[in-house]
Amino acid sequence: MGSSLRRITAIKARLHARLTLVVRLVLAAAMLFAASPSSGAADSAISQLDEQCLACHSSKGMEMKLANGDVLSLQVEGAAFAKSVHSKIGCAVCHADTSFENHPPIKRKIAGSREYSLAMTKVCESCHAPVAKQYEGSIHAAQLRDGNAYAPVCTDCHSPHAVMAKQAYEASTGAPCSKCHDPIFTAYTGSVHGQATLGCSSCHNAHDVSAASKGDRLKSACLGCHQDALEAHQKWLPNAGRHFDAVSCPACHSPNAKRKVDLRLYDAVAKERVAEKEGVPQFESRARLADAKGGGLDALALRSLLRGFNSEGTDTTLRGRLEVSTGVEAHQLVRSAQAIRDCAKCHQQGADPFQSVTVSIVGPDGRQVRYGAKPEVLNSIISVDSVSGFYAIGGTRIKLLDWLLALAVLGGIGAPLGHMTIRWLFKKYAKRISGKEDS
Amino acid sequence: MHRIYVHPLPVRIWHWINAFGFVVMIFTGFQIRYIGLIDLVSFRTAVVVHDWIGFVLIGNFFIWLLYYLFTDKIRVYHPELSPMKHFRASLRQAMFYGYGIFKGDPNPHHVSVYEKFNSMQSMSYQVIMLLLVPLQFWTGVLLWDVKRFSGMIDMLGGVRVVDTAHVLIFIFFSGFIFMHIYLATLGHTRMAHIKSMFNGYEEIEEEPGSGK
Numbered sequence: 180m181g182s183s184l185r186r187i188t189a190i191k192a193r194l195h196a197r198l199t200l201v202v203r204l205v206l207a208a209a210m211l212f213a214a215s216p217s218s219g220a221a222d223s224a225i226s227q228l229d230e231q232c233l234a235c236h237s238s239k240g241m242e243m244k245l246a247n248g249d250v251l252s253l254q255v256e257g258a259a260f261a262k263s264v265h266s267k268i269g270c271a272v273c274h275a276d277t278s279f280e281n282h283p284p285i286k287r288k289i290a291g292s293r294e295y296s297l298a299m300t301k302v303c304e305s306c307h308a309p310v311a312k313q314y315e316g317s318i319h320a321a322q323l324r325d326g327n328a329y330a331p332v333c334t335d336c337h338s339p340h341a342v343m344a345k346q347a348y349e350a351s352t353g354a355p356c357s358k359c360h361d362p363i364f365t366a367y368t369g370s371v372h373g374q375a376t377l378g379c380s381s382c383h384n385a386h387d388v389s390a391a392s393k394g395d396r397l398k399s400a401c402l403g404c405h406q407d408a409l410e411a412h413q414k415w416l417p418n419a420g421r422h423f424d425a426v427s428c429p430a431c432h433s434p435n436a437k438r439k440v441d442l443r444l445y446d447a448v449a450k451e452r453v454a455e456k457e458g459v460p461q462f463e464s465r466a467r468l469a470d471a472k473g474g475g476l477d478a479l480a481l482r483s484l485l486r487g488f489n490s491e492g493t494d495t496t497l498r499g500r501l502e503v504s505t506g507v508e509a510h511q512l513v514r515s516a517q518a519i520r521d522c523a524k525c526h527q528q529g530a531d532p533f534q535s536v537t538v539s540i541v542g543p544d545g546r547q548v549r550y551g552a553k554p555e556v557l558n559s560i561i562s563v564d565s566v567s568g569f570y571a572i573g574g575t576r577i578k579l580l581d582w583l584l585a586l587a588v589l590g591g592i593g594a595p596l597g598h599m600t601i602r603w604l605f606k607k608y609a610k611r612i613s614g615k616e617d618s
Numbered sequence: 619m620h621r622i623y624v625h626p627l628p629v630r631i632w633h634w635i636n637a638f639g640f641v642v643m644i645f646t647g648f649q650i651r652y653i654g655l656i657d658l659v660s661f662r663t664a665v666v667v668h669d670w671i672g673f674v675l676i677g678n679f680f681i682w683l684l685y686y687l688f689t690d691k692i693r694v695y696h697p698e699l700s701p702m703k704h705f706r707a708s709l710r711q712a713m714f715y716g717y718g719i720f721k722g723d724p725n726p727h728h729v730s731v732y733e734k735f736n737s738m739q740s741m742s743y744q745v746i747m748l749l750l751v752p753l754q755f756w757t758g759v760l761l762w763d764v765k766r767f768s769g770m771i772d773m774l775g776g777v778r779v780v781d782t783a784h785v786l787i788f789i790f791f792s793g794f795i796f797m798h799i800y801l802a803t804l805g806h807t808r809m810a811h812i813k814s815m816f817n818g819y820e821e822i823e824e825e826p827g828s829g830k
Contacts, residue, residue, distance in 0.1 A: 417665045420765030447772065496776065522661035527654035567776025573653050573661070580785050587793030595800030598715075605720035 225261050232270045233257045247291040259341035273302050273339070296334045303333040313387040321390075321544030331359065345385075356383075360506075367510040390546040401428045415520070425569065427502040429509040430532070431519040436508035438525075439535035440499050442481075442552065442566060447494040454541035455548060462540040466550035475551040476538060478559035484538070485565050499569025501525070501532050526573035533557050533574050621819040624734040626691065632682040633815055639675040640791060643668060647788050669762055676755050682747065693732045695740050707737035719804070729820050746794075750787050757784040 225233065233255060235241070241253040260266055265273070289295050304311040314320050314333075322330035333339075336355040356379040357364035367373040372381075382400040383389075389396055402408055412419040430438050444453035444462075455462055469484040470476050476484060481497075488495040503509050525532055536556060537549040556562050557575040569575070625633070649656055649664035659667075686692045698704045710726045718726075727736035735743060757780050760767045764777055771777050805811040806823045814820045 415662075417662065417669065418762075418764055420763070424765060522665075523653050526650075526661050528652075529654075563778055563782050564775065567778045568772075570776075570778040570781050572781070573651055576651060577782065577785075580782065580789065583786075584789045584792060587789045588796075591793035591796030595796060598800070602720055605722075609722070 225257065225266055226269050228271070229260075229266070229269045233260070243289075245289045245291050245295070249292040251289065251292050251295060255340045259338075262343070263341045264344050265340070265342055272306075273299070275302075293328055296332055297328070299334060299339070300332045307333075310386050313384075316387045316389075318388055318390045318545055321546075325544045335359075363506050363510050366507040370510055370512045371514050372512055373510075390544070398423070398428065425498075425500055427500060427509075429503045429512060430501045432513060432515070433503055433508050433511045434513060434517060434519050436503035436505075436511065437535070438501060438532035439504050439537065440501055440532055440557065440569065441547070441549070442497040442499050442536065442538045442556075442569060443547075444488065444538070444540045445496050445498040445568065447496050452498075452541050453488065453495055455543050457543045460543070460548075462548050463550060466538065470550070475536075475553045476556065477553045478556045478561035478565070481538065481552060481556050482561060482565045496568050497538070497566050499566065501571070504535065523573075525571055528573065528576065530571075530574045533571070619824060620822050622729060622731060622822055623818050624729060624731060624820045625815055625818040626685070626689075627818065628681055628685045629691075630815060630818060632678055632685070635678045636675065636682075639671050639678065640795065642671045643675065644788070644792055644795065646671070647792075651785070672755070672758050672762070676759075679751060679755065691732075694734050695744055697733045697740070698737070704737055704741070708741060711736045711738045715804075729822060734820065750790065754784065754787045754791075757781075757787070 236253055236255045237257045239254060242250050243253055245251055271277075300311075319331045323332065335358075360379075364379075367379075380388075381404075382397065409419060409423060412422065416422055429436060445451070446453050465484055465487045466476065467473075469480040469487065471480070485495055485497070524530060534554050536552040536554050538552050539547040539549040542548040556566060557569070558578050560577050560579040563577065566575075646659075646664040646668040649659055650661065650668060653661045653664075686695070698707065707726070714723060714726050725736075727733070760771055760774075760780050761777070761784060764771060771780050774780055802811045802815075803809070805814075806821065810821055
């Protein structure tokens with residue numbers, strides 16, 4: 180037993196110079212935790228070893244120039260770090276690649292600050308695997324996969340040396356979402372939800388945030404809180420279920436928004452929206468091909484586009500959805516008493532939502548890929564088949580049927596009047612003839 | 619002049635409920651389709667009335683259907699089973715309305731208990747009552763709750779297809795109702811047919827030389 184211990188001590192001694200900083204610091208931190216009951220207290224006091232790091236790294240203006248010319252700040256605010264949840268684990272756990280041998284001077288080269296952030300996400304993942312998995316399904320991760328190097332990664336939302344517990348995020352400031360989505364957050368603060376200081380993640384989730392237009396998740400988020408919404412609407416709104424399917428919540432609950440119709444390609448067999456196949460985008464090229472004149476798809480072009488999608492034996496149709504034009508408008512939700520209740524806002528010819536039409540498909544990152552269409556596609560007899568899944572009584576009525584109706588009514592009134600006139604003329608004529616004969 | 623009982627009470631009840639209902643349906647149909655152009659009642663009121671009256675008419679339709687299915691009066695719709703004879707009679711009737719009536723020719727159709735309709739009427743009413751009206755009710759019910767019937771609507775080609783069928787039949791009835799009223803005034807007096815639909819009795823003029 181004693182000899183084994185001696186051997187281990189000897190090996191440790193030999194490897195001492197090569198041991199990385201992290202192992203030593205973690206061990207030291209663990210010893211500190213064990214030795215001092217107060218070190219694990221909620222005040223998140225910084226360990227002595229971390230103090231050593233901060234001795235240099237709290238210096239103002241400490242930075243390094245990276246290979247691409249970026250300047251990476253190396254300064255860590257000691258007070259902020261002390262308050263952060265990561266103060267308990269210390270510097271070395273995340274900076275395990277920094278050893279006594281390479282620090283200082285820095286031997287490895289960092290290509291750029293963005294590359295460094297991307298590389299550091301791996302470090303986050305090593306402890307936060309479930310969250311990382313959620314993130315993988317998010318629109319942010321999809322953007323990253325799509326080649327957008329500036330898509331948000333962990334450190335963009337969570338300041339690495341001041342990361343706080345979930346509860347500490349201040350919903351009223353919108354942080355960290357407002358950093359990128361400021362116009363939306365500004366609009367949101369004035370909304371009924373903003374005034375109630377609900378945070379962004381209440382509807383969008385924190386890490387698996389998805390594209391606003393993807394699936395029914397956002398509608399489900401609304402209905403998750405407003406569970407009696409359908410029942411409440413059924414009391415006054417005819418066809419409430421249909422309205423819930425074809426009209427987005429903000430279309431009525433953001434009354435000042437400019438609204439539009441999005442005709443979504445829908446696979447009638449699979450019963451889901453058509454999505455672009457990854458790596459082989461075809462929607463836009465097909466739409467451009469169909470829209471030879473380039474002014475937006477007209478009724479014939481829309482038919483041609485659908486034929487293209489159905490050429491492989493699929494049953495692709497279009498399902499319309501009435502929505503607001505911008506993300507800002509989608510967040511300007513008002514109290515239900517101020518929401519649109521006047522059916523005529525949509526159900527009449529020339530109504531605002533039907534002046535702007537797009538056709539869309541789900542893009543590879545979950546966001547919609549849209550192509551403009553002419554408003555006439557909603558009123559053309561040619562679209563009966565292609566726009567079969569969208570119809571707003573009054574608002575998208577087919578013009579040809581208006582003419583037919585006028586003809587039917589005029590014929591219905593005119594034919595009896597004509598018949599009566601001929602009868603009257605015959606009678607008069609017969610009288611005149613018979614009068615002449617009498618004389 | 620003598621009277622024949624041609625319109626039994628159930629038929630008269632059905633007819634006037636149907637007449638009132640169709641007028642309301644056409645009126646509210648116009649209001650629903652042309653809100654902004656016609657603003658006599660709100661869109662929502664028009665829809666609610668349209669829905670309720672629609673269901674009343676569906677119930678009322680079964681008065682008509684069951685009465686004719688379970689009485690021998692069904693013969694009024696097919697007194698003549700020979701298609702050729704029926705076609706010839708229809709042609710004669712068309713010739714009368716298109717020309718003979720102007721000269722004062724007698725109506726080629728003679729009303730009796732089992733022949734209250736002329737050939738054109740019996741044919742067109744069968745198309746209306748057995749095809750157009752049920753189709754209109756069916757499409758109307760589908761549009762009443764699009765979500766509930768979404769499976770069937772999709773099977774038929776989508777909500778726009780169903781609505782277009784509904785509107786096409788609406789167009790037909792909007793024109794037909796004027797013709798129907800006008801043709802009802804072509805009895806031996808203007809009000810003769812209309813009166814008979816209230817009291818059930820059709821007044822038959824004695825033909826010259828019939829000895830009646």
